[in-house]
Amino acid sequence: DGGITQSPKYLFRKEGQNVTLSCEQNLNHDAMYWYRQDPGQGLRLIYYSQIVNDFQKGDIAEGYSVSREKKESFPLTVTSAQKNPTAFYLCASSRRPSGELFFGEGSRLTVL
């Protein structure tokens, strides 16, 4: 079945550590996105990529980094520079800009 797979589902990290969240899709979608979700707020865009080897900063990119070396994969690294990283992270993809969004199950990061 086609879809988006995020891992890990839950992740605990100590302050000062970098962590990488995985996002893989087999939908053959060009566009991929990373969103952050905090209680009471709408989804906020961290980074997006429209094509391999190209990505753009979203509204809250500071403290995060991404890569897009393969069409199927769009990993997100939460660096130690991110001041408040505890949140729920969602990866999504779409076939075309502004098209139907397909989401992964999310990764919940907790900083201890």
Add this chain to the structure above:
Amino acid sequence: KNEVEQSPQNLTAQEGEFITINCSYSVGISALHWLQQHPGGGIVSLFMLSSGKKKHGRLIATINIQEKHSSLHITASHPRDSAVYICAVPYTGNQFYFGTGTSLTVIP
């Protein structure tokens, strides 16, 4: 000011009731999306519509482009409909404004 406003924020209904969730937006759009987020956190796309009405099972979505307003209706609500419903509109071609969501609880 939020570009996408949803109401109500929270909604509790008895099983079988007809439910309406509203979404108003302030930007020009090509299409509006309705999403459903289950308690586990995963999100699924319910509708993408640019005009008129769409129906899928017990769910109906309508949009009025002139009034910049969309509604999501659930007929004969069921406890499994309990979820957060999110409205989203695209902008700049590849980004979206998201509403903060409507949390629906359907009581048996």
